[in-house]
Amino acid sequence: MTKRLPASRRLASAASLLSLSASLLTGLATHTAQAAPWDSFTKGSMGPVVNWPLIPIHVVLLPDGRVMSYGTDAKGVQTGQFIYDVWDPKLGTGTPSHLVLPNTTGTDTFCSAQIIVPASGAVLLAGGDKTVNGVRNYSVNDVNLFDYRSSALYQAPQPMRDVRWYPTVVTLASGQVLVLGGRASLTELSVPTPELYTEGQGWRSLEGAASDDAYGSRNWSYPLAWQAPNGRVFVTTIWGGTYYMDPAGNGAIAKTPLTLPAGDYYLPSVMYAPGKILSLRKSNRALVIDLNGSQPTSTAATGVGQDRYHGSATVLADGKVFVSGGSIWSNIAFGVAYSGKIWDPATGKWAATTTAKKMRLYHSVSLLLPDATVLTAGGGAPGPATNLNAEIYTPPYLYKKDWTGTLAPRPSITNAPTALTWKQGFKVDVSTTGISRVTLVKTGSATHTVDFDQRFLPLNFSASGKVLTVTAPPAAEVAPPGYYMLFVFDSAGVPSVARIVRLG
Ligand SMILES: [Cu+2]
Structure with a gap:
């Protein structure tokens, strides 16, 4: 199978060259044919709905500016076992901008966790899904690596000790990757012990940091965690407790005095400034958490306007936060938030943005791209809509402030x-x-x-x-x-x- 990749890449490269000139022409035509709405300098604009070769349940921006995605087959059915995609934004959004490749690792990467390993730039994919006797949603301890230079996905030398489905991955100050949380199977819910990945050495379990409350049975699904300025890992939970986890040695964990209002696995939080996190909680509440003092503190912030379950929060190039997608009821097409909101940390206020055409609910994503636009994509498997598509949001900062709806000249x-x-x-x-x-x-x-x-x-x-x-x-x-x-x-x-x- 490894011999096939270069051939498909050569084909793709040839196709890319052809499509480059085509997409440049298309791009010019689009820009001259239609200006964006006049209020784009305050609301931004949403691009057309473009096809995606799978539902991009997982997206990762690569060191070369491309985007790897995976999560379903070409029909939008739950499974990461067969294909993954590498999209080159420089080639536009047409079919030739996508390189769809076979996953030959044997791992169903659906609902795994992915992150770039700093030392090599490879993407580490931890865990995934397993079907047992026709029943999905068991989990695996498989670890795979994606090399952006060759676009190849291959098995890592050593698996994790624990099987994990819905785990979180965090890059530590040491350059090691921490994996925590996730579910073991339908009957054994939690995986309370974090593991540490050191490139070239493999995995080590942090027995001293095991916790059911922080990232086990009470908070198992993609627990929210950040490398904090004090050297520890800050963890928030859906039930309110917050923790500092120390990854040194055998690992240690301590509850902090800060308790938050109830959150949800599917309400986003984002580190928008050094040591500062905007956290959306239940019932349209929002908080700013500050990790820069000796203990974490929080202050109330204005809510985003409605609960947006399965929405995304993406920090923009200027440090404002773009919240998109979601609905009032989890993964139900009711109270769907089609329009985004932008939060300004300087004022604490939210500004309405333009409206998307597609609902972005369960298994949807958002990702800041190197050209300062935002990829919003996916949703489904399962959900009320099967979104084998994406919409690219152009934030207000890219428009001339003159009501013409035209893009501003950019510095370079x-x-x-x-x-x-x-x-x-x-x-x-x-x-x-x-x-x-x-x-x-x-x-x-x-x-x-x-x-x-x-x-x-x-x-x-x-x-x-x-x-x-x-x-x-x-x-x-x-x-x-x-x-x-x-x-x-x-x-x-x-x-x-x-x-x-x-x-x-
Ligand atoms: Cu999932």
């Missing part, structure tokens, strides 16, 4: 390092003077309302003409190693296309 990064280390000063050449902001956004990896590792960091900089001297983030606890999108903003607040840089 003409030269930037490909690798950074913490605290480092580095030079960035840009196309224009008057750069107003420099930001870093970690490459996202989303599934089931969670975007593992998503985080945003504003960077200090000084400018001399078209040369910026930028300071990298202060520490791995604030910005874990891995891949980040580097954006610059012009004097009108318009972001560049990102350069993807490796930190660490």
Whole structure:
């Protein structure tokens, strides 16, 4: 099977070259033919519904700017066993922009967890689904790796100790990947012991950090967890308790004094600034959690307007939070939120955005792309709609502020390092003077309302003409190693296309 991949890639490359010129022409035609609505500079605009070769239940932005997705077959039926897709946004959204490849690992990757391993840039896929005597939704301890350079998906040398379905993966300051939570089978609910993955060495169970309350039976489904500035891993639960988990040595876990109002597995939370999390809770409540002090604290924030079960929260290139999709009742086509909302951390207020055509409920995703737009996609398997499709959202910051609905000219990064280390000063050449902001956004990896590792960091900089001297983030606890999108903003607040840089 491995011999087949290069052949299909050669075909795809040839097709890509042909389609590139076609998509450029199509792109020009689209832009001249129809301007976006006049209020796009306040609401953004939603692109057309475009086909996707599977329901992208899992999406991950790769170090080369492409997007890997998986979760169903080509008809939208639950299974990650047969195919996965690699989409190149630079080639548009037509069929030739997708590279659909066979999954030869034997693992059904449906409802696994995926994240980029910082050292190699490979995507680690932990766990997945298993069918036993015709009954789905048992789980596996399989671990697979996806190499973006070859687009190949292959078995990792060592599986996890525990089987996991619906686990969470987190990149730690050490560069190791933590997996926690998930379900073992229909009868054995929880997997209370986290495991640590060290590239080249494999897995180690953190017996000292086992907890049913934090990420076991009381909080097993894609538990929300973040590398915190104090070196520990901060965990929130649906029932309200919060925890600091220490991954050092044998592992340890401690409850914090902070208790939150009730949340849900399918209401999103997002780290929108260093050590700060916007968390949507039940009954249209929202909170800002601050991890920068000696103990975590929370303050009430304005709710998003309605509960959006299965919606997504995506931090934009400017640090605002785009909330899209969801409905009032879990995975039911009632009270569907078609229009998104953007939260401004500077004011705490929500602004309405434009309206999507498709409901994005269970198994839908959202992902910030390097061109500062947002991929919103998927939903179904099961659900009221089988969404073998995506809509790309263009946020307000990309439009001219003149009511014409036309895209603003963008600044560009003409030269930037490909690798950074913490605290480092580095030079960035840009196309224009008057750069107003420099930001870093970690490459996202989303599934089931969670975007593992998503985080945003504003960077200090000084400018001399078209040369910026930028300071990298202060520490791995604030910005874990891995891949980040580097954006610059012009004097009108318009972001560049990102350069993807490796930190660490
Ligand atoms: Cu699922």
